[in-house]
Amino acid sequence: MNMMNKDEALVVFSGGQDSSTCLFWAKREFRKVHALTFRYGQKHSLEVEMAGKLAEKAEVDFHLMDTPFIGQLGANSLTDASIVMDQEKPEDSFPNTFVPGRNLFFLSIAAVVAREHGINHIVTGVSQTDFSGYPDCRDSFIKSLNVTLNLAMDEQFIIHTPLMWIDKAGTWALADELGVLDIIRNETLTCYNGIPGDGCGHCPACRLRRAGLEKYLASKA
Ligand code: ZN
Numbered sequence: 001m002n003m004m005n006k007d008e009a010l011v012v013f014s015g016g017q018d019s020s021t022c023l024f025w026a027k028r029e030f031r032k033v034h035a036l037t038f039r040y041g042q043k044h045s046l047e048v049e050m051a052g053k054l055a056e057k058a059e060v061d062f063h064l065m066d067t068p069f070i071g072q073l074g075a076n077s078l079t080d081a082s083i084v085m086d087q088e089k090p091e092d093s094f095p096n097t098f099v100p101g102r103n104l105f106f107l108s109i110a111a112v113v114a115r116e117h118g119i120n121h122i123v124t125g126v127s128q129t130d131f132s133g134y135p136d137c138r139d140s141f142i143k144s145l146n147v148t149l150n151l152a153m154d155e156q157f158i159i160h161t162p163l164m165w166i167d168k169a170g171t172w173a174l175a176d177e178l179g180v181l182d183i184i185r186n187e188t189l190t191c192y193n194g195i196p197g198d199g200c201g202h203c204p205a206c207r208l209r210r211a212g213l214e215k216y217l218a219s220k221a
Helices: 017-029 046-057 068-072 102-116 139-153 168-177 181-187 204-220
Strands: 008-012 032-039 061-066 121-123 158-160
Touching (some): 008 017, 008 102, 017 032, 017 046, 102 121, 168 204
């Protein structure tokens, strides 16, 4: 494309703690922000609903993309109700919350959507620090995909990963710095059992989120 909107960014946005923090980070860094949410057969439709509400509250453009094929690929406990979710990461493999290729598909689609809007900045909340063993959350993957997307579309995309090197406590600290700690705490959904805010308290996502919050609040006290 000829004209890039260099002060706009597209955030890959699930409505969870990480991508919501990234949404507000992007609002600080860019004049205009777009949120892109994927509906891929999540067990909890509330996730998409909450993402839409939070995007509205944050006053960003909300784009919803239906990608049911992602939920149909492979067997994983996030989309298949018959699979009981791993509570711990197995020693020698990925937890069954792993959706193979998910970030590959999300970011590739995000780049196409960004291009349609003349945007070259893409933001994703992946983190290598707390990465639960998902290979497509690693910095090497993101950098590799960034090069590939640029070659694929002859564009100059820049993928931003504000959370790449910080842990969950650092993510809470960033939310606080951005003035949205309460919003992130109460109006996002991270829980694998679909309970907003502080969640069910016992699934792996809730435990990671709470441990990070306790560590951050203790460091502040
Ligand atoms: Zn939970």
